[in-house]
Amino acid sequence: MTATESRPAVPAQEVPTALPLQPEDPPRVGDFWLRGRLSVTPAGFLYAARNEDGKHAVVAMMAEGSADDAAARERFQRAVDQVPADLIVGRNTEDDDDLALWAAIGPVVADNGSSSSADSRAIAERHGGEILSAVLMDRIPHIGKLRGPDFRHYWESRRRPGLFRLWPLPWPAALKSASWLAILLSLVTMLVLMLAALLIAWLLFKDKPNVDPEPLIPPPSSTVTVTITPTTPPPASPSPTGTGSPTPSGSPTTSSSPTPGGTEGTIPTNVPSSGTVPTNPADRY
Template identity: 30%
Template structure:
């Protein structure tokens, strides 16, 4: 009986997008799915108990690979996964028995010898008809990753590529900037010393401010100039003796010294 997908159901199996449940049993669940082109297919997934039973898993592999135990003509297998620890599943064309035909051989019970010997049922036959917990959609881990849509990783890949391109662009800009600085530093002239060694120091140029040196600070005295006496300055008087007048020259206008 068909019904909507449950929380433990995967949303993507391989390249097929699951849409709804077609049937369920202790062996597994059959889903209606669509491929990349929109074509309807059926996907059968082993239950958790059947996938953990080595004998049941071997019967499923034999039915998928060789059609062992499948009634009539086996449906054409579109894709399958029967290896490793992941949940086993098979996809077939929709219609008729579909992928559910591969689940029938898995549930075959063994009989006793004969007569009224009772048959037996696998230990997982009474378990819930859900798929393996590795496929649970809300949970993390490998099961959720296997059931996730591969297209959902496209955004992550595109984001990583954009970051890589941005990083490369930053490297190119940094290289061009450093190259410009190097060329600018190389174009500047540098003062190199003369090959003859250190030359004689150049004589200092006279200062245009007109400042005089120490030799020009005090003027040289003029021997012919008479000392000038500033007004108001007292002239010291020196007492003279009579002997000082004998050697004085005689004024021709007053030879007797009467004046």
């Protein structure tokens, strides 16, 4: 038996299982769905990811604190540019000022227990760790003697994942034909719903009568003002004959006065004998 035959078979390197995603982790960045956490540093996160075509990758994404630092973002971009271009399968640009920067490193062979799968995962994780280390500057050698407290970034306590966007996609360069179609369909749907609401409101209230009728205002030419002033009968006067006897209250009196035409006539007063004044002026005649 030769030495080759007696050598035991070396098992393939076991690919470590990723930790479950936390509620604050994004479910998706770009075209990659995140499947679990591989490592966490103050600078960011390493995720195991897969796109819709079934290709696996390792996604390096900045944390909330480092993503808000312009110098840290610049170091992240420079570190991603130093990775071989054939290993970068996806990334966002520094144009997304409000989002955390990320880069997908791969392709990673699916976990099938072979050594090639473990090697591709290890290579992707090593490059992702170098990118996050460049943000922290923890691999820069110290110059001179170590004195005083250790250096620490002001944002290291903010270790939540950085801001991300699921929808809409970055405007307008990253929009695909499917995205344009979805936006167009959403606008058409909103327009149809608005028109349907207006039609329903018109059908409900078109035959409804007015609750309060409009006031009737006569035209100014036909307005007539009538003022009724009650009058009292004059007191009894002495007889014109000079006898000094008043006019009997029980008998009607007549008076003569010239008429406008020059003739004289009698106008009965019909004053009641009781001497009371009627409340209604029409009852006096």
